[in-house]
Amino acid sequence: MIDIDPHHRRRRKDARPQELLDAAMALFVEKGFAATRTDEVALRAGVSKGTLYLYFPSKEDLLKAVIAQQLSERIAEGAALAAVHDGDTAALLRGMLVDWWTQLYDSPAAGVFKLVITEVRNFPEIADYYQREVVARAHEVLGKVLRHGIDSGEFRPVPVDAAVHSLLFPLIMLCLHKHSLGACMHGAPDIDGHLFIRQHIDLVLDGLCQPPVRPAPLRRKI
Amino acid sequence: MIDIDPHHRRRRKDARPQELLDAAMALFVEKGFAATRTDEVALRAGVSKGTLYLYFPSKEDLLKAVIAQQLSERIAEGAALAAVHDGDTAALLRGMLVDWWTQLYDSPAAGVFKLVITEVRNFPEIADYYQREVVARAHEVLGKVLRHGIDSGEFRPVPVDAAVHSLLFPLIMLCLHKHSLGACMHGAPDIDGHLFIRQHIDLVLDGLCQPPVRPAPLRRKI
Amino acid sequence: MIDIDPHHRRRRKDARPQELLDAAMALFVEKGFAATRTDEVALRAGVSKGTLYLYFPSKEDLLKAVIAQQLSERIAEGAALAAVHDGDTAALLRGMLVDWWTQLYDSPAAGVFKLVITEVRNFPEIADYYQREVVARAHEVLGKVLRHGIDSGEFRPVPVDAAVHSLLFPLIMLCLHKHSLGACMHGAPDIDGHLFIRQHIDLVLDGLCQPPVRPAPLRRKI
Amino acid sequence: MIDIDPHHRRRRKDARPQELLDAAMALFVEKGFAATRTDEVALRAGVSKGTLYLYFPSKEDLLKAVIAQQLSERIAEGAALAAVHDGDTAALLRGMLVDWWTQLYDSPAAGVFKLVITEVRNFPEIADYYQREVVARAHEVLGKVLRHGIDSGEFRPVPVDAAVHSLLFPLIMLCLHKHSLGACMHGAPDIDGHLFIRQHIDLVLDGLCQPPVRPAPLRRKI
DNA sequence: CATGAATGAGACTTCATTCAT
DNA sequence: AATGAATGAAGTCTCATTCAT
Numbered sequence: 001m002i003d004i005d006p007h008h009r010r011r012r013k014d015a016r017p018q019e020l021l022d023a024a025m026a027l028f029v030e031k032g033f034a035a036t037r038t039d040e041v042a043l044r045a046g047v048s049k050g051t052l053y054l055y056f057p058s059k060e061d062l063l064k065a066v067i068a069q070q071l072s073e074r075i076a077e078g079a080a081l082a083a084v085h086d087g088d089t090a091a092l093l094r095g096m097l098v099d100w101w102t103q104l105y106d107s108p109a110a111g112v113f114k115l116v117i118t119e120v121r122n123f124p125e126i127a128d129y130y131q132r133e134v135v136a137r138a139h140e141v142l143g144k145v146l147r148h149g150i151d152s153g154e155f156r157p158v159p160v161d162a163a164v165h166s167l168l169f170p171l172i173m174l175c176l177h178k179h180s181l182g183a184c185m186h187g188a189p190d191i192d193g194h195l196f197i198r199q200h201i202d203l204v205l206d207g208l209c210q211p212p213v214r215p216a217p218l219r220r221k222i
Numbered sequence: 223m224i225d226i227d228p229h230h231r232r233r234r235k236d237a238r239p240q241e242l243l244d245a246a247m248a249l250f251v252e253k254g255f256a257a258t259r260t261d262e263v264a265l266r267a268g269v270s271k272g273t274l275y276l277y278f279p280s281k282e283d284l285l286k287a288v289i290a291q292q293l294s295e296r297i298a299e300g301a302a303l304a305a306v307h308d309g310d311t312a313a314l315l316r317g318m319l320v321d322w323w324t325q326l327y328d329s330p331a332a333g334v335f336k337l338v339i340t341e342v343r344n345f346p347e348i349a350d351y352y353q354r355e356v357v358a359r360a361h362e363v364l365g366k367v368l369r370h371g372i373d374s375g376e377f378r379p380v381p382v383d384a385a386v387h388s389l390l391f392p393l394i395m396l397c398l399h400k401h402s403l404g405a406c407m408h409g410a411p412d413i414d415g416h417l418f419i420r421q422h423i424d425l426v427l428d429g430l431c432q433p434p435v436r437p438a439p440l441r442r443k444i
Numbered sequence: 445m446i447d448i449d450p451h452h453r454r455r456r457k458d459a460r461p462q463e464l465l466d467a468a469m470a471l472f473v474e475k476g477f478a479a480t481r482t483d484e485v486a487l488r489a490g491v492s493k494g495t496l497y498l499y500f501p502s503k504e505d506l507l508k509a510v511i512a513q514q515l516s517e518r519i520a521e522g523a524a525l526a527a528v529h530d531g532d533t534a535a536l537l538r539g540m541l542v543d544w545w546t547q548l549y550d551s552p553a554a555g556v557f558k559l560v561i562t563e564v565r566n567f568p569e570i571a572d573y574y575q576r577e578v579v580a581r582a583h584e585v586l587g588k589v590l591r592h593g594i595d596s597g598e599f600r601p602v603p604v605d606a607a608v609h610s611l612l613f614p615l616i617m618l619c620l621h622k623h624s625l626g627a628c629m630h631g632a633p634d635i636d637g638h639l640f641i642r643q644h645i646d647l648v649l650d651g652l653c654q655p656p657v658r659p660a661p662l663r664r665k666i
Numbered sequence: 667m668i669d670i671d672p673h674h675r676r677r678r679k680d681a682r683p684q685e686l687l688d689a690a691m692a693l694f695v696e697k698g699f700a701a702t703r704t705d706e707v708a709l710r711a712g713v714s715k716g717t718l719y720l721y722f723p724s725k726e727d728l729l730k731a732v733i734a735q736q737l738s739e740r741i742a743e744g745a746a747l748a749a750v751h752d753g754d755t756a757a758l759l760r761g762m763l764v765d766w767w768t769q770l771y772d773s774p775a776a777g778v779f780k781l782v783i784t785e786v787r788n789f790p791e792i793a794d795y796y797q798r799e800v801v802a803r804a805h806e807v808l809g810k811v812l813r814h815g816i817d818s819g820e821f822r823p824v825p826v827d828a829a830v831h832s833l834l835f836p837l838i839m840l841c842l843h844k845h846s847l848g849a850c851m852h853g854a855p856d857i858d859g860h861l862f863i864r865q866h867i868d869l870v871l872d873g874l875c876q877p878p879v880r881p882a883p884l885r886r887k888i
Numbered sequence: 889c890a891t892g893a894a895t896g897a898g899a900c901t902t903c904a905t906t907c908a909t
Numbered sequence: 910a911a912t913g914a915a916t917g918a919a920g921t922c923t924c925a926t927t928c929a930t
Contacts (some may be wrong), residue, residue, distance in 0.1 A: 016910095030343055034256035038904060048912045050906080059904065117402040118340045121252055127406035135403070156428070162421035165413065169392035176398075180339040181357070184349035191387070199384035204425065206378070235893065260921065270895050275922065474787055478700035482925060494927080503925065561846040562784045564697055571850035579847070600872065606865035609857065620842075624783040625801070628793035629727035635831070643828035649872020650822065664907045682914090704900060714916050719901065 017055045018048050019045040022108070025066045029111030029179050033119050047126050064120065067126055069114040071134050074104065082141055089149035093167075096145075101171045105193045110175040117176070139164050141217050163204075170200050232259040239277045241267040243377050244330070247288045251333030251401050255285050256343050269281055281338065289348055292334040294382050296326065304363055311371035312427050315389075318367075323393045327415045339398070361386055385426075461499045463489040466552070469510045473555030473623050475506050477563050507563065511570055514556040515578050518548065525584050533593035537611075538645050540589075545615045549637045554619040561620070583608050607648075614644050677741045683721045688774070691732045695777030695845050699729050699785050729785065733792055737800050740770065741747040748807050755815035759833075760867050762811075767837045771859045776841040785844070805830050829870075835868050 023044035027036040038059055042049045056062040081100045104110055120127045142164045149155035173194055182190055244268035249258040260281055264274045278284040300322055305345035307317045326332055342349045364386045396415055405411055467488035471480040482503055484495045500506040527543045548554055562572045586608045593599035618637055626634055688712035693702040704725055708715045722728040744766055751761045770776055786793045808830045815821035840859055848856055 032254055032256055032340060032344070034254055036342060037902085049904090050912055050914095051910080053905070054910070114339065117336065117364060117398055118254060119403045121405055122254065122257060124406055127403055131403060131407060131410065158425055159421050161413075162418050163425055164396075165418060166392050166422045166425050169395035170388050173387075173391035173395050176339055180342045181349055181353060183343055184346055188353065196384050196387060199381050201390045203380055203385055203388050238893095259919090271921090272895055272923080273893080276893070279922095281921070474789065476698055476700055476784060478789060493925090494891055495889080498889070498928070504782055527878065534785065558783065561842055562698060564846045565849055566698070566701060568850055571847060575847060575851060575854065597923090602869055605857075605863050606862050607869055609839075609862060610836050610866045610869045613839035614832050617831075617835035617839050623837055624786045625793055625797060627787055628790055629797060631799065640828050640831060642831045643825050647824055647829055647832045647873075649873060651869075651871060677891090703898090715919095716902080716916055719912080720914070725900070 016045070016047065016051070020047070020052060020055055021066050022207065024062050025070065025108060025111065025115075027135065027144070028063060028066060028119075029108075029114050030183075033059075033115075033122070047092075051181045060101050060123070063123065064126065067112065067115060067119075068129065070109050070115075070123065071130065074109055074112065075133060075137060077103070089145060089152060089154045093142075093145055093149070094201050094205060097171070098197055101174075101197050102194055105171075105175060105178065105197065111179045114179045138168065142167065154167070167201070167204055169218055238267070238269065238273070242274055242277055242284070243288050243291055246284050247330060247333060247337075250288060250341075251330075251336050251407075252283060255281075255337075255344075263339070268323070277432050285337075285345065286348065289334060289341075290351065291339060292331050292337075293352065296334070297355060297359060297399055299325070300360065300363070311367060311374060311376045315364075315367055315371070316423050318355065319389065319393070320419055323396075324416055327393075327397060327400065327419065333401045335394050335397045336401045355410060360390065364389065387425070389426055393419065454553070455647060460489070460491065460495070464491070464496060464499055464506070465510050465513055466631060468506050469514065469552060469555060469559075472510060472563075473552075473558050474627075477503075477559075504567070505528045507559075507567065508570065511556065511559060512564075513560075513574065514534060514553050515574065518553055518556065519577060521547070522582065522585070533589060533596060533598045534649055537586075537589055537593070537651065541611065541615070541639055541645050545618075545641050546638055548616075549622065549641065550607070554622045557616050558623045582612065586611065611648055615641065673836050682713065682717070683709075686713070686718060686721055686728070687735055690728050691736065691774060691777060691781075694729060694732060694782050694785075695774075696849075699725075699781075699788075726789070729781075729789065732793065733778060733781060733785075734795065736775045736781075737796065740775055740778070741799060741803060743769070744804065744807070754816065755811060755820045756871055759808075759811055759815070760871065763833065763837070763867050764863055767840075767863050768860055771837075771841060771844065771863065777837050777845045779841045780845045804834065808833065833867070833870055837863065 001040075012160070020041065024036075024041045027040055027044060030036075038052055039049050042052045052062070056065060056195070078100055081103075082096055084096075084099075087095070115127060116130050120130065133161065143160050146158075146160045146163055150157050150160070174196060176190065177191060178193065234297045246258075246263045249262055249266060252258075260274055261271045263284070264271045267274070274284070278287060288289060303325075304318060307314045307321075309317070338348060338352050342352065353370065361383070365382050368377065368380075368382045368385055372379050372382070396413065396418060400415065460656070464485065468480075470487045471484055471488060474480075482496055482614050483493050483508070486496045489496075493498075496506070500509060522544055525547075526539075526540055531539070534595065560570065560574050564574065583605070587604050590599060590604045590607055591603075618640060622637065623636060687864065690702075690707045693707055696702075699829060704713045704718055708718045709726070718728070722731060725879060747769075748762055748768045751758045751765075753761070782792060782796050784794065796847070805827070809826050812821065812824075812826050812829055816823050816826070833846065840857065840862060
C-alpha cells in the first residue's frame with residue numbers, strides 16, 4: 001500500500017490503541033472473550049500480533065480497557081443528555097431515555113452490555129467498576145426523576161427501584177438482543193429497536209402517571 | 223467411596239447424562255462455554271474426563287444438549303402453567319407470569335438465558351431452535367392474552383408485540399442479572415427477584431388497563 | 445442372541461483365541477498396529493473389549509501372537525510342500541515355488557509380510573524370530589536347490605544368495621502389494637497374482653536375453 | 667546454541683519446512699506414522715512442537731507432504747537418468763537401473779516405499795498419487811525399453827508387464843528390507859545392497875538356466 | 889467366563905506471549 | 910515502533926487397560 005500522506009503513519013500510530021480497542025470490542029462482543037484470538041484482534045486492527053502487546057500488556061488487560069473505555073464514554077454521554085432535558089417529569093423522562101438509548105442502541109457501544117454480562121463473573125474487577133460507575137449512577141439519576149414525579153403528584157407512588165428496572169431492563173435487553181439472537185436472524189421478522197424504545201417508554205409511562213383527572217367538569221357542579 | 227448398594231453402578235450409569243448436563247449447565251453459565259474446561263465438568267459431575275465422552279461426543283454437543291434440554295423442559299412447564307390460570311385477563315396475566323417466572327428464577331434453568339445470549343452467535347443452530355421453540359411460542363401465548371384483554375376492553379389498545387417485550391424483557395434480564403452481576407455482589411444491596419417480578423408486572427399492568435372512570439361519582443358524594 | 449446348539453457356547457469359547465487372532469491379523473494388516481483399536485479387534489471377533497484381555501495380556505502380546513502363529517503355520521506348510529516335489533531341478537523349483545506361493549497369496553496369511561515389515565522395528569523380538577525361523581530357513585531350502593542345480597550343470601553358476609532374493613523378493617512384494625496399493629485400486633488395472641507368480645519364475649529361470657547365437661556355426665564345422 | 671550469523675533466524679526459517687520434512691520422513695519410516703509423536707518430529711528438527719504447526723496444518727498433512735516431496739524428487743531423478751544412457755538395450759537397462767537404484771538405495775528416500783506400503787490404506791489420496799505419478803510412469807519407461815529389446819530381437823518375447831515387476835520388485839524389496847528387518851540386524855550377515863542390485867539385474871537379464879543345449883546342429887544330422 | 893462402564897495417561901492441536909530482527 | 914517466527918503451557922479428545930457386576 002502506497003501512502004502519499006506524510007502524516008499518515010504518524011496519525012495511524014496515534015490511532016493504534018483506539019483501533020485495537022475497537023477491533024477488540026467488536027470481536028469480544030461477537031464471539032466472547034475466551035473465543036476471540038489475539039491474532040484476530042490484531043488482524044482486524046490492521047497490525048501484527050506483536051504490536052498489540054506494545055499497547056496492552058495482556059489479553060485480559062485489553063478486555064478491561066475495552067470495557068472501561070466504553071463505559072466511561074457512555075456515562076459521560078448519559079450525563080450530558082440528562083442535563084439537556086426539561087419540561088414536566090414524564091416528558092423529561094421520555095425525552096431523556098429515548099434520546100439516550102436510541103443513540104446508544106445505534107452505536108457499537110450497545111455491545112458492552114453483552115460483554116459485561118458475559119465476562120463479569122470471570123473478571124470481578126469489572127463487576128466493581130460497572131456496579132459503581134454505571135449501575136449506581138444510572139439508578140441515581142433515574143430514581144431522582146421518578147421520585148420527583150411521584151412527589152409532584154405526576155406519577156403514582158410506585159416502588160422506585162423496581163420501576164427503574166422496569167424502565168431500563170428492556171432497553172438493555174434490546175441491546176443484548178441486537179448482538180445475540182438479533183444478529184443471527186437473517187431475514188426473519190425482528191425487533192425494530194427505535195420503535196420499541198418509544199413504545200416501551202410510552203407503555204411504562206402511561207402506567208406510572210396518575211389517571212387523567214376527568215372529574216374536573218363534575219367538580220364544577222360542586 | 224464405599225458403595226453398599228449392589229446396583230450402584232447401574233444406578234449411577236442411568237443418572238450420568240443428567241449429572242453431566244447439570245454440571246455443564248452450571249459451569250457454562252458461570253464461566254462461559256469457551257472458558258470451561260471439560261475436566262471441570264467431569265469433576266463436578268463426579269466422573270473422570272473420559273467418562274464425559276462416553277455420553278457426549280464433544281464439548282460442543284454437550285453445550286447443545288444442555289440448552290436443548292433446559293429449553294424443552296422450560297417450554298413444557300410454561301405450557302402447563304398457562305393452562306392452569308383463569309379469571310379476568312389482568313389476573314390471568316399476573317398469576318401466570320408471576321408463577322411461571324418465580325419458579326424459573328429459582329431454578330438453575332434461569333441460567334439458560336445467559337447461555338443462549340452468550341453462545342448463540344458461535345452456534346447458529348442454537349439460534350434456530352431458540353427462536354422457533356421458545357421466542358415464537360412465548361410470544362404467541364402472551365400476545366394472545368394481551369389481544370384478548372384489548373378486545374374485551376380491559377386493556378388499552380397498546381402495540382401488542384412491544385408490550386410483550388416490555389413484559390418479558392425485564393423478567394429475562396432478572397435471570398441474566400442473577401447469573402452475572404448479581405452473582406458478583408457479595409453483601410451489596412441487590413435485587414429481590416421475587417419482589418421485583420410482582421412489582422414489575424403490577425407496574426406494566428396498571429399501564430395496560432384502562433384508567434378507572436368511576437372516581438368522579440364517588441367524589442361527588444364528598 | 446438365542447443359541448439352540450448346546451455345544452455352541454463351548455465351541456465358540458474354544459474358538460475365541462483363534463477368532464481374536466484372525467480379527468487382529470486382518471485389522472493390523474489393513475490399518476497397522478498402532479492405528480488399530482482394541483475395540484475394533486474385539487468387535488470383529490464378536491466379543492467384548494474386556495474378553496480380549498482374558499486371552500491376551502496386552503495389545504502388544506496380541507500382535508506377537510498373531511505374527512508367531514502365522515509364521516509358524518507358513519513354515520510348516522512350506523516345509524511340507526518342499527518335500528513333495530521332484531523331477532529336474534528347474535521343474536522342482538518351479539513346482540515348489542508356484543504351489544507354495546499361490547496358496548500363500550490366496551490366504552489371509554499373505555498379510556503377514558506387511559505386518560512384519562511395518563512393525564519389526566518397533567518390536568525387535570519379532571525381528572529375531574522372523575530372521576531365524578523364516579528368512580534363514582527359506583534361504584536354506586532354496587539355496588540348497590539352487591546349489592544342486594548349479595552343481596548338476598542345470599543352472600548357470602550364479603551367486604546363490606542373490607538369486608534366492610531375486611526369486612523370492614517379487615513373490616513377497618506381490619503379497620505386500622495385495623495388502624497395500626492393490627487394496628486401494630478399485631477398478632483400475634491391477635496385477636493378476638497367480639499369473640505373475642508363474643511368469644516371474646519362468647522369467648528368472650530363463651532370463652530376458654536371447655541365448656548367444658554364435659556357437660551353432662562353430663559346431664557345424666565340426 | 668550460539669549463533670553468530672545475524673541472519674540466522676531468517677536462514678533457519680527458510681530451511682524449516684525441509685528440516686521438518688526430513689525429520690518426519692526418518693521417523694515415519696522408522697516407527698510408522700501412527701506411532702510417531704509430533705513432538706518427536708519437532709525435536710528431531712530442532713524446533714518446538716508448536717513450530718511444526720506453523721508449517722504444516724496437521725500431522726496428516728505432514729505425512730502427505732513427506733511422501734509427495736520424496737516421490738516427485740525421485741521421479742525427476744529417474745527421468746533424468748533414463749535420458750542419459752544408451753548402447754544396446756541390455757546395457758541400457760543395466761546401466762539405467764543400476765545407477766538409479768544404487769543412488770536411491772543410498773538416499774533416505776529409500777524409506778518412502780515402506781511409508782507408502784504402510785500408510786496407503788489409511789490415506790487413499792496417497793494411493794492415487796503414487797499409482798499415477800510413480801507406478802504408472804516407471805512402468806511406462808521400463809516397459810518401453812523392454813518392448814524395444816524384444817522388437818529388436820535382443821530379448822526373448824517375454825510378457826512385458828510381468829518382466830517389469832520381476833525387475834523392479836526386488837529393488838523395491840531391497841529398500842523395504844533396509845528400513846525394516848535390515849535395520850534390526852546388528853552384526854548379523856545381511857544383504858549388500860549395491861552388490862545385489864547388480865547381481866539381480868544380471869540374473870534377470872541372463873536367467874538361471876543354462877541356455878538350451880543347441881539341438882539345431884544335432885537335428886540337421888538327423 | 890463375559891461384559892462394558894470407567895479410568896487417566898498421553899496424543900494432537902491451539903494460542904497467548906515473547907523477542908530477535 | 911513494528912514485525913512475525915518461535916515457544917510451550919494448556920486444552921480437547923482417544924484409547925489401552927481395569928474391574929465390579
